[in-house]
Amino acid sequence: MEMRSAGGDAVRPPAMADVARVAGVSPQTVSRTLSGHPSVQESTRAKVLAAVDQLGYRKNNAARVLSSGRSRSIGVVMLRTVFYSRVTLMYGIESAAQEAGYSVSAATTDCLDTSAIEDALSRLTDQGVDGVILAVPLMHVSRRIEQLTRSVPTVTIDGSRTSATEVVAVDQSLAARLATRHLLDLGHETVWHVAGPGEWLEAASRTRGWRDTLEAEGRVVPPELEGDWSPESGYRNGLILGRIPDVTAVFVASDEMAFGVVRALHELGRRVPGDISVVGVDDIALASYCSPPLTTVAQPFAEMGALAVRHLVRHLNDPEAAPEPAAVEPALVVRASTAPPGGSRGEKPPRGSSSGT
Amino acid sequence: MEMRSAGGDAVRPPAMADVARVAGVSPQTVSRTLSGHPSVQESTRAKVLAAVDQLGYRKNNAARVLSSGRSRSIGVVMLRTVFYSRVTLMYGIESAAQEAGYSVSAATTDCLDTSAIEDALSRLTDQGVDGVILAVPLMHVSRRIEQLTRSVPTVTIDGSRTSATEVVAVDQSLAARLATRHLLDLGHETVWHVAGPGEWLEAASRTRGWRDTLEAEGRVVPPELEGDWSPESGYRNGLILGRIPDVTAVFVASDEMAFGVVRALHELGRRVPGDISVVGVDDIALASYCSPPLTTVAQPFAEMGALAVRHLVRHLNDPEAAPEPAAVEPALVVRASTAPPGGSRGEKPPRGSSSGT
DNA sequence: GCACAACATGTTATCGATGCCAATAGGAAG
DNA sequence: CTTCCTATTGGCATCGATAACATGTTGTGC
Numbered sequence: 001m002e003m004r005s006a007g008g009d010a011v012r013p014p015a016m017a018d019v020a021r022v023a024g025v026s027p028q029t030v031s032r033t034l035s036g037h038p039s040v041q042e043s044t045r046a047k048v049l050a051a052v053d054q055l056g057y058r059k060n061n062a063a064r065v066l067s068s069g070r071s072r073s074i075g076v077v078m079l080r081t082v083f084y085s086r087v088t089l090m091y092g093i094e095s096a097a098q099e100a101g102y103s104v105s106a107a108t109t110d111c112l113d114t115s116a117i118e119d120a121l122s123r124l125t126d127q128g129v130d131g132v133i134l135a136v137p138l139m140h141v142s143r144r145i146e147q148l149t150r151s152v153p154t155v156t157i158d159g160s161r162t163s164a165t166e167v168v169a170v171d172q173s174l175a176a177r178l179a180t181r182h183l184l185d186l187g188h189e190t191v192w193h194v195a196g197p198g199e200w201l202e203a204a205s206r207t208r209g210w211r212d213t214l215e216a217e218g219r220v221v222p223p224e225l226e227g228d229w230s231p232e233s234g235y236r237n238g239l240i241l242g243r244i245p246d247v248t249a250v251f252v253a254s255d256e257m258a259f260g261v262v263r264a265l266h267e268l269g270r271r272v273p274g275d276i277s278v279v280g281v282d283d284i285a286l287a288s289y290c291s292p293p294l295t296t297v298a299q300p301f302a303e304m305g306a307l308a309v310r311h312l313v314r315h316l317n318d319p320e321a322a323p324e325p326a327a328v329e330p331a332l333v334v335r336a337s338t339a340p341p342g343g344s345r346g347e348k349p350p351r352g353s354s355s356g357t
Numbered sequence: 358m359e360m361r362s363a364g365g366d367a368v369r370p371p372a373m374a375d376v377a378r379v380a381g382v383s384p385q386t387v388s389r390t391l392s393g394h395p396s397v398q399e400s401t402r403a404k405v406l407a408a409v410d411q412l413g414y415r416k417n418n419a420a421r422v423l424s425s426g427r428s429r430s431i432g433v434v435m436l437r438t439v440f441y442s443r444v445t446l447m448y449g450i451e452s453a454a455q456e457a458g459y460s461v462s463a464a465t466t467d468c469l470d471t472s473a474i475e476d477a478l479s480r481l482t483d484q485g486v487d488g489v490i491l492a493v494p495l496m497h498v499s500r501r502i503e504q505l506t507r508s509v510p511t512v513t514i515d516g517s518r519t520s521a522t523e524v525v526a527v528d529q530s531l532a533a534r535l536a537t538r539h540l541l542d543l544g545h546e547t548v549w550h551v552a553g554p555g556e557w558l559e560a561a562s563r564t565r566g567w568r569d570t571l572e573a574e575g576r577v578v579p580p581e582l583e584g585d586w587s588p589e590s591g592y593r594n595g596l597i598l599g600r601i602p603d604v605t606a607v608f609v610a611s612d613e614m615a616f617g618v619v620r621a622l623h624e625l626g627r628r629v630p631g632d633i634s635v636v637g638v639d640d641i642a643l644a645s646y647c648s649p650p651l652t653t654v655a656q657p658f659a660e661m662g663a664l665a666v667r668h669l670v671r672h673l674n675d676p677e678a679a680p681e682p683a684a685v686e687p688a689l690v691v692r693a694s695t696a697p698p699g700g701s702r703g704e705k706p707p708r709g710s711s712s713g714t
Numbered sequence: 715g716c717a718c719a720a721c722a723t724g725t726t727a728t729c730g731a732t733g734c735c736a737a738t739a740g741g742a743a744g
Numbered sequence: 745c746t747t748c749c750t751a752t753t754g755g756c757a758t759c760g761a762t763a764a765c766a767t768g769t770t771g772t773g774c
Binding site: 715716717718719720721722723724725726727728729730731732733734735736737738739740741742743744 | 747751757
């Protein structure tokens with residue numbers, strides 16, 4: 001960095017015109033060569049590439065964007081959380097984008113305020129992204145958001161559909177149905193539920209899937225408890241559930257909350273899954289390594305991110321292409337935190353298993 | 358998005374010249390008004406702002422960058438991992454950057470190959486970032502990296518120092534010393550260690566801190582085991598440690614590996630901390646919620662990211678400012694996975710504790 | 715009353731690449 | 745041998761904002 005300041009004005013980085021001069025061709029030909037235009041003679045191409053190499057030429061992105069009107073970058077609006085799901089999603093987006101030749105810039109927000117989302121979105125459009133992936137659960141689509149998404153191609157992930165938007169989503173309701181049905185199949189009378197925060201669309205979908213499954217089977221639908229995705233909130237709810245004698249099966253809306261629930265149950269002396277079975281959602285890396293290893297619903301977040309990018313890129317390349325909604329499917333991963341009711345298959349199998357009490 | 362394609366060529370977004378025309382002033386005055394230049398009369402400013410509002414003018418970033426030579430964006434090179442530490446770091450960087458008026462673009466890589474890092478770095482410089490934060494553990498600084506970091510202000514985090522670079526780091530060696538000393542203070546004869554992968558500088562620093570502490574106390578230094586940060590690798594190493602009768606205390610280089618270690622020990626019937634005490638590093642959110650709650654060393658990742666940004670921005674604003682290395686300090690968090698040796702305070706206290714075997 | 719400063723604004727050149735159109739050359743077709 | 749076409753290549757305008765310089769305008773101190 002010293003070079004830059006100390007070197008004075010001598011070291012202006014080489015521009016395309018410099019390359020053209022060295023190669024003995026016009027700047028236009030250099031441009032064509034570098035962007036892979038077919039109509040460039042092999043000998044010319046070689047001269048240009050040699051000059052590029054000799055000068056250490058690097059393309060100037062700003063100029064290219066200004067001139068072509070396309071930035072080859074996409075923006076992502078997301079919440080600033082360390083939840084496994086969001087992070088994995090982001091990486092899926094990044095690698096797919098990179099593969100498609102796009103760069104990614106993220107605008108994260110701390111909260112779900114509509115105004116915060118508006119800000120994030122406008123930061124991205126100001127920056128000149130070609131398209132946007134909205135990875136926040138939009139409950140309320142404000143006029144400003146509507147307006148912004150209308151001016152730039154947008155794909156939403158698990159969010160409300162705005163008028164000018166394609167949607168990519170995991171079938172959250174299916175995730176919940178898989179979990180709930182698994183517990184019912186094991187023989188539990190009914191299943192309790194620790195939901196995610198109400199503002200989150202995916203939390204709402206999971207709750208709906210859980211409720212639907214119970215109702216379809218004619219089971220009692222217990223009142224639902226609500227957390228905020230944090231392990232702490234799971235713990236709090238676990239302390240409540242553990243005190244209710246009826247509870248034999250719990251579907252928790254995320255693995256991290258499930259960890260908290262299990263912890264609380266242990267502290268209350270309830271065995272998992274001996275007394276109470278627990279299912280989470282996400283299949284985080286640590287799910288196999290808690291006690292007991294957590295049964296959960298795996299979600300293909302990375303694929304979802306990649307899918308969103310593919311949709312967006314397709315639209316950017318051909319704005320006429322019909323938008324088509326897409327969903328990817330979650331899968332149940334059975335580990336050791338679930339068992340038939342009655343305490344027969346506890347984590348540390350009690351020899352004389354007194355079924356029932 | 359339909360608008361864009363269907364609207365034809367009529368809807369070119371308004372440019373500064375349009376605003377100038379409407380406001381009845383020169384484009385330059387518009388520019389000055391919008392960038393907060395002091396020498397603009399109040400009445401003029403008002404006219405300009407009214408015109409901006411009326412036309413819905415939004416600045417064109419590409420043009421601004423091309424013209425001014427500054428992009429007000431910084432790049433981050435990091436590994437594509439979901440490890441808590443890296444994610445938290447990223448959010449620290451993002452919020453600090455946003456506060457300073459910079460946008461962040463990330464270039465993530467899958468592996469630690471020097472060439473992959475070179476690619477990521479050059480993607481960022483091509484994109485025209487004003488500065489770069491290198492958040493990968495650089496063991497080998499190639500000529501190309503040297504060259505790239507020389508052409509753009511760079512701050513490395515926990516990496517090898519390149520010639521033109523400032524460094525921000527957590528004192529990893531201190532983290533290891535805190536953990537090791539804690540275990541020795543509890544009365545353990547010595548402490549075993551599950552290290553991170555050898556290519557990671559921070560893994561090496563932790564190993565060094567651990568070794569130094571043992572040697573300073575004249576303790577036997579056991580051979581170290583090595584993982585790859587994943588819970589799986591912790592599990593594998595746990596299966597080994599659990600079979601070695603001498604082992605009473607283990608310092609694991611990350612919480613996620615520690616989860617694996619604890620799981621393996623449980624499966625082998627070794628109690629934690631009754632038989633073996635375990636300390637991790639990171640203080641991830643789930644650390645409080647495993648069985649037993651994990652004693653660990655908390656690292657202020659978010660602060661570190663913010664610090665890196667502050668350094669970088671300071672340098673961007675004043676290239677003459679002397680680079681000063683900075684470190685932030687980790688802190689021990691004692692929970693329930695550590696205890697004096699001898700099995701007296703096990704997780705589930707065995708009534709007749711047969712100390713030793 | 716004059717010189718000079720400070721402020722407010724306009725003019726022009728420029729950043730670096732690309733889009734569009736024109737121009738040249740070589741070859742195929744008639 | 746002419747005409748037309750295609751493959752290459754160059755010239756010029758342009759994207760939208762800002763830096764640098766120029767201009768005009770008001771005010772101030774002696």
